[in-house]
Amino acid sequence: MTPRNLRPFIPIFSVLLALGLGSVVIAATGTNPIEVYLRMIRSTFGSGYGFGQVLFRTTTLVFAGLAVAVPFRLRLFNIGVEGQLLMGSFAAALCGMALPAGVHPLLGVPATLLCAMAAGSLWAITAGWLKVGYGVNEVISTIMLNFIAQAITGYLLTNHFAVPSTVHTPAMVPGATLPGFDQLLGLSWHAPANLSALLAIVVSSATAILFYRTRYGYTLTASGLNPEAARHAGIDTDARILWAMAIGGAIAGLGAGNLVLGYKHCFESGLTTGAGFMGIAVALLAGAHPVWILLSALLFGWLDYGGLTVNTLVPKELFMIVQAVTILCIISFSAFFRGRPAK
Amino acid sequence: MDGAHGSARLSGISKSFGAFMANDDISLTLAPGSIHALVGENGAGKSTLSNILYGLIKPGSGSIEVNGKQVSFDSPRQAIEAGIGMVHQHFMLVPTLTVAENIVLGSEQTALFRPLPMRNLERGIVALSRRHGMEVDPRALVSSLSVGGQQRVEILKILYRKARILILDEPTAVLSPPETEGLFGTLRSLAAEGRSIMLITHKLDEVLAVADTVSVMRRGRLVGTMPAAAATKVKLAQMMVGRDVLLRADNPPGESGRVVLSIDNLNYATPDKRRRLQDLALKVQAGEVYGIAGVEGNGQSELLSILRGTRDPEASVSGSIELEGNPLWSLTPDRIAALGISIVPEDRLKNAVIPELGIRENLLLGRHAEQAFHRGFGFDRERLACETERLVSEYDIRYGAEGNPPLSSLSGGNQQKLVLARELERPGLRLLVLAQPTRGVDIGAIEQIHRRIIEARRKGVAILLISSELEEVISLSTRIGCLFEGTIRHEFSEREVLRGRLEGSGFEKEIGLHIT
Ligand SMILES: Nc1ncnc2c1ncn2[C@@H]1O[C@H](COP(=O)(O)OP(=O)(O)OP(=O)(O)O)[C@@H](O)[C@H]1O
Numbered sequence: 001m002t003p004r005n006l007r008p009f010i011p012i013f014s015v016l017l018a019l020g021l022g023s024v025v026i027a028a029t030g031t032n033p034i035e036v037y038l039r040m041i042r043s044t045f046g047s048g049y050g051f052g053q054v055l056f057r058t059t060t061l062v063f064a065g066l067a068v069a070v071p072f073r074l075r076l077f078n079i080g081v082e083g084q085l086l087m088g089s090f091a092a093a094l095c096g097m098a099l100p101a102g103v104h105p106l107l108g109v110p111a112t113l114l115c116a117m118a119a120g121s122l123w124a125i126t127a128g129w130l131k132v133g134y135g136v137n138e139v140i141s142t143i144m145l146n147f148i149a150q151a152i153t154g155y156l157l158t159n160h161f162a163v164p165s166t167v168h169t170p171a172m173v174p175g176a177t178l179p180g181f182d183q184l185l186g187l188s189w190h191a192p193a194n195l196s197a198l199l200a201i202v203v204s205s206a207t208a209i210l211f212y213r214t215r216y217g218y219t220l221t222a223s224g225l226n227p228e229a230a231r232h233a234g235i236d237t238d239a240r241i242l243w244a245m246a247i248g249g250a251i252a253g254l255g256a257g258n259l260v261l262g263y264k265h266c267f268e269s270g271l272t273t274g275a276g277f278m279g280i281a282v283a284l285l286a287g288a289h290p291v292w293i294l295l296s297a298l299l300f301g302w303l304d305y306g307g308l309t310v311n312t313l314v315p316k317e318l319f320m321i322v323q324a325v326t327i328l329c330i331i332s333f334s335a336f337f338r339g340r341p342a343k
Numbered sequence: 344m345d346g347a348h349g350s351a352r353l354s355g356i357s358k359s360f361g362a363f364m365a366n367d368d369i370s371l372t373l374a375p376g377s378i379h380a381l382v383g384e385n386g387a388g389k390s391t392l393s394n395i396l397y398g399l400i401k402p403g404s405g406s407i408e409v410n411g412k413q414v415s416f417d418s419p420r421q422a423i424e425a426g427i428g429m430v431h432q433h434f435m436l437v438p439t440l441t442v443a444e445n446i447v448l449g450s451e452q453t454a455l456f457r458p459l460p461m462r463n464l465e466r467g468i469v470a471l472s473r474r475h476g477m478e479v480d481p482r483a484l485v486s487s488l489s490v491g492g493q494q495r496v497e498i499l500k501i502l503y504r505k506a507r508i509l510i511l512d513e514p515t516a517v518l519s520p521p522e523t524e525g526l527f528g529t530l531r532s533l534a535a536e537g538r539s540i541m542l543i544t545h546k547l548d549e550v551l552a553v554a555d556t557v558s559v560m561r562r563g564r565l566v567g568t569m570p571a572a573a574a575t576k577v578k579l580a581q582m583m584v585g586r587d588v589l590l591r592a593d594n595p596p597g598e599s600g601r602v603v604l605s606i607d608n609l610n611y612a613t614p615d616k617r618r619r620l621q622d623l624a625l626k627v628q629a630g631e632v633y634g635i636a637g638v639e640g641n642g643q644s645e646l647l648s649i650l651r652g653t654r655d656p657e658a659s660v661s662g663s664i665e666l667e668g669n670p671l672w673s674l675t676p677d678r679i680a681a682l683g684i685s686i687v688p689e690d691r692l693k694n695a696v697i698p699e700l701g702i703r704e705n706l707l708l709g710r711h712a713e714q715a716f717h718r719g720f721g722f723d724r725e726r727l728a729c730e731t732e733r734l735v736s737e738y739d740i741r742y743g744a745e746g747n748p749p750l751s752s753l754s755g756g757n758q759q760k761l762v763l764a765r766e767l768e769r770p771g772l773r774l775l776v777l778a779q780p781t782r783g784v785d786i787g788a789i790e791q792i793h794r795r796i797i798e799a800r801r802k803g804v805a806i807l808l809i810s811s812e813l814e815e816v817i818s819l820s821t822r823i824g825c826l827f828e829g830t831i832r833h834e835f836s837e838r839e840v841l842r843g844r845l846e847g848s849g850f851e852k853e854i855g856l857h858i859t
């Protein structure tokens with residue numbers, strides 16, 4: 001129904017509509033929505049601290065969004081990013097604990113990140129394997145794997161690894177941590193934003209190249225659009241499913257780079273704050289395009305942190321409603337326009 | 344109900360896609376009680392016109408009158424309410440539901456949770472189908488039906504919705520000759536009750552056999568309408584293409600060489616133990632076309648899936664199948680392609696193309712492993728564009744847009760030409776397997792495609808041709824094997840085929856005896 005040249009603007013319309021509806025919710029409680037949004041903008045982009053907070057949240061969301069986008073190339077819904085992120089973070093924390101105290105960062109950081117990627121990958125590939133081998137729907141298996149990841153990390157944390165009478169693991173060795181921007185650039189943001197923000201940009205570009213510029217990306221696209229024809233063309237679609245899940249899981253695991261290596265330096269209960277689920281919305285808004293995911297993650301990161309800063313104007317629960325309404329709007333609005341058959 | 348009379352008048356219909364006129368000022372009248380055939384080259388605009396009448400596409404200009412009333416449809420739903428029904432070439436049935444359930448689907452007329460009066464429905468369906476000579480079991484699952492059976496369900500579905508104007512877009516492309524006969528009986532009986540029928544087809548013999556009126560389209564324009572009785576095949580072909588058409592490509596006998604493909608004792612049983620191939624044996628030599636004549640469903644699909652390396656892993660198979668002495672068993676499709684084997688599958692949309700991607704990307708499909716297209720980690724886009732351009736002009740693939748339009752915007756026949764071009768041009772081609780290569784292709788393009796096939800044969804390619812089109816098998820094949828229930832029941836030697844070609848319909852009958 002929609003003319004081709006209008007398509008790129010759909011996400012923008014969706015965001016505007018969502019912000020509009022959010023305003024209605026805010027106004028309904030007797031607060032001036034414009035004041036709320038202005039305050040949000042001032043407190044986020046107006047200060048180094050605010051900006052650093054937004055950047056930090058955005059970084060996790062970029063990884064989460066990409067972790068959804070890669071399997072989605074094959075029309076697989078990776079609802080399991082949360083679990084993959086948890087497993088990755090836990091593995092990273094353990095690895096960072098176990099490394100010798102004096103390890104050089106050029107060795108310690110890659111090793112820790114690899115551990116995180118491997119753990120996330122393993123978790124995701126389990127769903128891929130269930131799909132390829134037994135035809136288990138990946139939505140169901142990834143949701144279940146989320147629960148299992150939550151339970152495993154919770155159990156291991158409280159019963160084996162937590163520092164007594166706390167809910168976090170011991171700190172990692174310094175050689176396994178990523179420096180924050182303060183340290184790196186001599187700023188005084190005092191915000192958790194760290195070097196992994198750059199890693200996120202690199203990974204998103206690499207994903208874009210993989211999708212649109214490589215032969216492997218072509219075979220992924222083909223397998224996603226018409227698996228039957230792809231098989232006939234000699235593309236091993238089962239292998240593609242396993243790989244897409246593995247890559248998605250590994251990217252989810254990289255989220256640990258931001259949360260664990262860059263910020264907490266340990267694993268802590270409640271570490272992920274649902275970023276894995278938010279990744280689904282991030283990817284959907286961006287049409288699963290790796291580069292647009294940067295922007296879409298920025299929007300969600302801003303909403304996430306901005307919501308906290310207007311606490312005095314709008315109760316926290318209410319702002320959660322605004323966030324949820326925004327996500328719902330964006331998703332349904334884009335689906336409404338995109339989802340129709342071409343004719 | 345005021346009977347089943349239906350009529351439609353299209354006046355001055357135009358439709359353009361971008362700068363390209365797919366329909367240019369077309370006026371056409373569908374009279375009650377008549378079968379109106381619409382013929383024309385691939386891309387002439389036939390499907391576009393029928394989609395406009397069915398409300399799928401909005402015309403740029405022009406008006407439509409149905410049963411004397413001016414109409415303007417925004418969606419097929421309105422067209423259906425106005426009494427128009429369409430059978431698409433690709434059926435839109437739910438395979439897991441029964442025939443009766445499929446027929447009422449979308450027009451259930453009861454309260455939400457009340458069970459449907461299935462008994463009555465089934466009785467009604469049987470009565471309706473009997474009256475028009477269609478054999479169906481309302482309780483059968485659609486997935487268990489043959490193609491012809493599914494098509495009957497589609498027709499019943501639109502009759503159930505009281506359609507008085509029926510549009511059929513290439514309904515006979517997938518039917519066997521007896522099924523086609525059956526369909527025509529049905530159409531005549533439907534027309535006799537006053538309905539009007541628009542029949543789109545590429546088979547001119549059918550037009551002459553069943554239609555009352557015939558309209559010819561060329562490049563978006565209507566070039567003529569005449570009573571079918573006044574038309575001849577040659578004249579129609581000429582009007583369609585704008586030049587004289589050789590109805591049968593010149594096929595001089597050639598030299599056959601070494602055996603390229605040899606199949607021996609091939610057996611195939613489905614997971615539920617139904618035997619689809621039984622001791623199948625045949626050999627295809629370099630420089631010959633081995634034609635397999637047979638009604639669809641006699642093991643062709645299974646044979647193809649084995650050749651292609653995509654057979655159902657749970658099926659049980661035995662026997663030998665070799666390419667120049669090397670077993671093809673257990674090779675994956677990419678390895679098979681790398682050996683120089685090209686396969687044009689019967690179901691183009693499902694197996695051979697990706698409609699959402701551009702024609703360039705589709706040209707690459709199955710040939711993406713070829714070094715010549717590679718650059719770095721990706722593809723050599725310039726080279727790909729050049730190659731596409733070359734094939735598009737050499738194989739006369741026509742489409743409106745510039746650049747790299749999505750494959751889905753090409754007309755059906757032009758999509759098929761693209762697939763053929765891709766497979767025929769595979770470097771190092773040794774074995775070419777063609778299943779229904781000219782399905783949905785117009786008569787002028789058939790001539791070209793046949794010439795290409797003969798050319799490939801003369802270059803020493805071994806060709807296995809699987810077709811339900813007897814005329815095609817006869818005019819192209821060096822030898823002919825008659826496939827019946829999974830086995831070659833009779834084989835005609837080169838000499839017999841050469842003699843038969845001169846004989847005409849007598850030879851077709853003779854083959855017909857071996858395949859039914
Ligand atoms: N959505 C579209 N966008 C651009 N061009 C289109 C679109 N749909 C059809 N066309 C073009 O319009 C022309 C007519 O197409 P149409 O499908 O009506 O042909 P046809 O007569 O049915 O051919 P065939 O016999 O091959 O099925 C073609 O050249 C096709 O490329």
Ligand SMILES: [Mg+2]
Pocket residue numbers: 389390391754755756
């Ligand atoms: Mg058509």
